Amino acid sequence: MIYILAYTYVLTGLFFFLTWRAGYSFLRYILKKENFNLLVGIEIFFLGLNILFISFITGYQLFLFLLVILHLINLVFYISGKDSLYDFFESSILDENIDQFEMITPIMNIAIGIVIIFTNL
Numbered sequence: 001m002i003y004i005l006a007y008t009y010v011l012t013g014l015f016f017f018l019t020w021r022a023g024y025s026f027l028r029y030i031l032k033k034e035n036f037n038l039l040v041g042i043e044i045f046f047l048g049l050n051i052l053f054i055s056f057i058t059g060y061q062l063f064l065f066l067l068v069i070l071h072l073i074n075l076v077f078y079i080s081g082k083d084s085l086y087d088f089f090e091s092s093i094l095d096e097n098i099d100q101f102e103m104i105t106p107i108m109n110i111a112i113g114i115v116i117i118f119t120n121l
Contacts, residue, residue: 002057005049005064006116013109020102027102033086040078047071063119067112 019026030039050071054064078085 002053002116005053006113008046008049009109009113009116013106013113016102016109017106020106025102027105028098031089036078036082040075043071043075043078047075063115 016027029035030042047068050064050068054061054068057064
């Protein structure tokens, strides 16, 4: 059952990586101001998925609880600081920096999935 959560993270990371390598970049798409609802929706999806698995899976509660906290912080930051979020995206993430951001995002998602698979806290 925990593999569903782990593979969701891994497949999401692979999707971000493959779209970036194909020249489309789903990450750039969801970071656009007009796609704010999609960004929040993805965060809510992962928050809900982690909350669901915290209650059903034993042995992973600590790591999943940390993921819930991180997703909750992201969600609160996205909703409360929408304007400052997009000011940051527009001013701080230049074209050469967005490539690094696009490499880190899939690596983090894949790493989270692998840690979920191999961790029993």
